[in-house]
Amino acid sequence: MYKKPGFEPSRNEMFSILENNIKPMLEDETISVATSLGRICAEDVYAKNTLPNKPVSARDGIAVHFSDFSKGTPDTSEWSEGKEYCFSNTGVAIREDYDTVITIENVKFDKSGKVRLLSVPEKCGEGVGVEGGQVKEGELLAYTGERISPSLIGILLTGGVANIKVLSKPKVAFIPTGDELVPSGFEIPLGKNAESNSLMLKAYINECGGEAILYPIIPDEFEKLKEAVLSAIEIADLVLICAGSSKGSKDFTIDILESVGNVIVYELGHGPGKHCSLAYSGNTPIIGLPGPPTGADLTAALYVKNTLRLIQMQPIQLPYRIIAMLAEDINGRKIDFVSFMRVFIKDGQYYAKPVELQGKTRAEVYHLQNGQFYLEKGSSIKAGTLISVEMRYPREYITEA
Incomplete structure (x- = not known):
């Protein structure tokens, strides 16, 4: 057709x-995850690791036994390190005989080293990162057709994936x-x-x-x-x-x-x-x-x-748009036309002005226009009308008139 x-x-x-x-x-081809930024996954990718592989401290603090709080705030005047509590750092596996972590900001020590608690845990396991809380073996980490981002590189490496199959x-x-x-x-x-x-x-x-x-x-x-x-x-x-x-x-x-x-x-x-x-x-x-x-x-x-x-399995993409008030009339032609626009700010309002091409060099036009507007054939739009302009630059680069 x-x-x-x-x-x-x-x-x-x-x-x-x-x-x-x-x-x-x-x-497709297989490359290192470390060099895969911007490439496209050629197949689904699954985790090889379970992490953490043991319960870990989710914050810097002290690990405690939640059973010691069954009757409310305990008397800690005789608490000693390694028995009622031990220090526990973020991401580090906690000892198996402890089950809860109190953040260090809620713990005070007097001159003799005695511990005083400013708050108490409300439930067992508070402050503890559970096994598999970061990634689980067999978990789907990346999808076929997904573009690899810096964040996804970190996820893949955490999941034990060192090499990945990507589209050539x-x-x-x-x-x-x-x-x-x-x-x-x-x-x-x-x-x-x-x-x-x-x-x-x-x-x-x-x-x-x-x-x-x-x-x-x-x-x-x-x-x-x-x-x-x-x-x-x-x-x-x-x-x-x-x-x-x-x-x-x-x-x-x-x-x-x-x-x-x-x-x-x-x-x-x-x-x-x-x-x-x-x-x-x-x-x-x-x-x-x-x-x-x-x-x-x-x-x-x-x-x-x-x-x-x-x-590369990606969808069609157009620039982001800004709603701006047309500063001058714009008249259509015998065919649809992509008009180059200058978007600027005046009194807190976005305005768009057509860039006059006649008598200007390619470089002059390039630096004048920061957006474009697709005008259908035969159409005319009056100044003061709100239009949707496709932008070349992020809005932070739009300047005052």
Whole structure:
């Protein structure tokens, strides 16, 4: 149903298409839990240990016999260490003949060493960490598809798990195309342009737990481009081909994708990045990205990152939102459009102002905008309306007007 060239999905429709077509990868590897931060569990993980393996003191204090309190507060003037009580430290196993712990703040000693209690336990076992209170052998510690966090690393190690099976890092091939491009970092001849999308996409891929395979710039020649795509399909879990996606005389991306596989989406129903496509060759998804850096950046953030999340059993994710009052009218276009917004604070209220793109460099726009707003085609919204803005930065970075 998505194949016809006339279908141009909105952002939400594109997310739905990705969810219906991108399959989780099956390859896995075993690594040390100590190095597993951010990786995805490939199977359920169960505890090998029971800890504590004996009752322990849950606090610094003295261990006592609860039976001594059966008639209320006992006379402690003749108590001696090692008989009626003993010192007990947090996490340390208590002697088997004691069953309750009184926190040290509720214990006083006079000059002769006699003990005085400021409070008494209300029940047997108070202040004692029970066997298995931290982790139980056979307990499910981590789930298939769960991302490993610093806290989970601690839980796994406590449970006696030293090595863990995780999803292999998805290999992502990126193919830049264009006769006008030269590698970034070198002097740019007149009439040429720096190819910056490769390293930008590599950063996105690394951020999402993938492994980037960067191809050299491929000229706008059908056979060379097709050869590069076929090569990438053989080695990668996801292929990205950048540029050549519009309707110029040397824009071959769609023709190539049709020749090597099945095109699902020919182009999007929103901008920037309208000329973004999705195809499959066998089981390998191929995303065609627009060449202009702004469009490539936006579609990578929306669709490449979320494709990698789906490949790794993670749900599609959008930035958090802030409700802000629109500071200026905003008018729709013939297609849906992602408008860059500047969110600021004035008199304790969040405001959002559209960033004017005309006459501004890419860097100027980047530093002006801290959020974005998806405006449906033909829509117009008046200043003073509350809108939901998707933010690039945490709210702590929003400044006063």
